[in-house]
Amino acid sequence: MGYKVAVVGATGNVGREMLNVLAEREFPADEVYAIASRRSVGTEVSFGDRELKCHDLEQFDFSKVDFCLMSAGSAVSKEWSPKIGAKGCIVIDNSSYWRYDQDVPLIVPEVNAAAVAGYTKKNIVANPNCSTAQLVVVLKPLHDAAKIKRVVVSTYQSVSGAGKEAMDELWRQTKGIYVPGQGVEPSKFPKQIAFNCIPQIDVFMEDGYTKEEWKMMVETKKILDPAIKLTATCVRVPVFVGHSEAVTIEFEKAISPEEARAILRESPGIMVVDKREPGGYVTPVEAAGEYATYVSRIREDATVENGLSLWVVSDNLLKGAALNTVQIAETLINRKLMPNAA
Template identity: 60%
Template sequence: MGYRVAVVGATGAVGREMLKTLAERDFPVSEVVALASGRSVGQEVSFGEKSVLKVQALERFDFKATELAFFSPGAAVSAVHAPRAAAAGCVVIDNTSHFRMEHDVPLVVPEVNARHLKNFARRNIISNPNCSTIQMVVALKPLHDIARIRRVVVSTYQSVSGAGREAMDELFNQTRAMFVNDAAVPEQFTKPIAFNVIPHIDAFLDEGATKEEWKMAAETRKILDPDIAVIATCVRVPVFIGHAEAVHVEFEGPITEEQAVEALREAPGIQLVDKREDGGYVTPLESVGEDAVYVSRLRRDPTVPHGLAFWCVSDNLRKGAALNAVQIAEALHEQRLVKPRRG
């Protein structure tokens, strides 16, 4: 018996990836409904290789017969419709930022803190973390288990797909414009993104950090350990898909490179690709369509008593969004926290 599932924001990049991932991983479904705003009603989206779904209106949809809903429509829309779905008895897995820091909503990366799922029933909502946070905590968890992490300094190199389909179109159009000597006019970003990098993701906060940088710090503490100090610099780069991060970790006690290598090789969700030679590392382009968080360039950080540095990459639409959400649903199913309803 399968679950009746709704995918909200089904016409967006993440929504389409959720439908693709549900089908590829053969998640037990009896029915899948694609939902979006009224302007998308009637559009068709793919579910697997053979099924095509017609998009229905989110505003008019009754969630009473739906057991699981994957939300990725934007925070303002989730704020209205996720509680409505949850009140109807549907378990919501929300990919937006709206509920992440609410104390009674679990913020979950299954490889890291699947045990937190048992608390979902208070609100019937589970939050998917920020894409940049997800890949970092997957890599940090096995290291934290060896020697507690004191501090993380991270610089991100985030692809434009993290800002949506229009942002991907802007990179494409600006790149083409530059080759024919046309102006690269920014609309989705504050400055031209083609052949450029922009040290600004989300709104600026009073203390000078951006909201994206704040999210990485706050979410890491909620998921992994409230005592970890995190400072992030988040940068948008002219890459279509795939986020990369340069991570410097200070530990409370000794940890060797050999210990870190062994832990990372055994950890779920991680592929260690670290040859100290030309090309012996993974780039964002190579992560596209892959499930893993790739770790490369692992080395000792000699500037602190107990430090390591590494490079990690992941497909931000997949592990950074859709796959993590589906893995949450799989964990709910495996732990029997949610069961298909008969009838």
């Protein structure tokens, strides 16, 4: 049987990627609808070899679809996800609004697929923060093997995580460095992003962490294990697509780099590229457009007992957003958790 799928926010970076992933993975959909705000009604977006015209969010009848893949921001999700869920449509939301609701499962299928069964409380499933998603995919198999006590992570996050305006700003500023009159004044970011690094993503909180860093701490606990201690420093870098993370992990039990490498090579969603030679690692350029989460630079951290350090790279628009969303829908189908499942 085929399903009916609506993609809300279809004209945005992640919405377009959701449509691409649905087509590339041959998701069992009889109908796919592109949904956007009223000003984008009639705009055409690509779905495989077809073009879909956008429907108005406020006028669309969600009772006729099985899945709503939501990528329109927290304010829209806050208002519309409960309304859509009440129509019997399962909402898989990419915003941060529902992630910390106890009645909404926060899912990365390679990590906690069984928890998706809890969606029935509100008919909503939350997608985690992009930087969290790629991190927990890597932590899960290592946690199963040696039990993680503490994680220290520094992220190097691409501008696409902040939307199309952020990508445009990097492009404009980069040109402006060399072309007189182009201008390099920041508008989307608090400082110049071209040829620079900004150690702030989202707003600052009272304890000095930013909200992006707080998200990683709280979401890792909810998805993987509340006993794990995690501290994060999140940095925006002048890269268009692909988030990178330098991760140091302290375990309860001893685990060697060789053991970790072997475990990760056998784990779903992960590709290990770890040659101890120039270029023997993955960077965001290679990860862009790829489904896998890449792990490189696996080595001992001799400053703590039972410590490892590693480098993690993933396409934030895919595993960090669109791919994970579609995988959640696939998980609901494969686990026969749909209301009309046989």
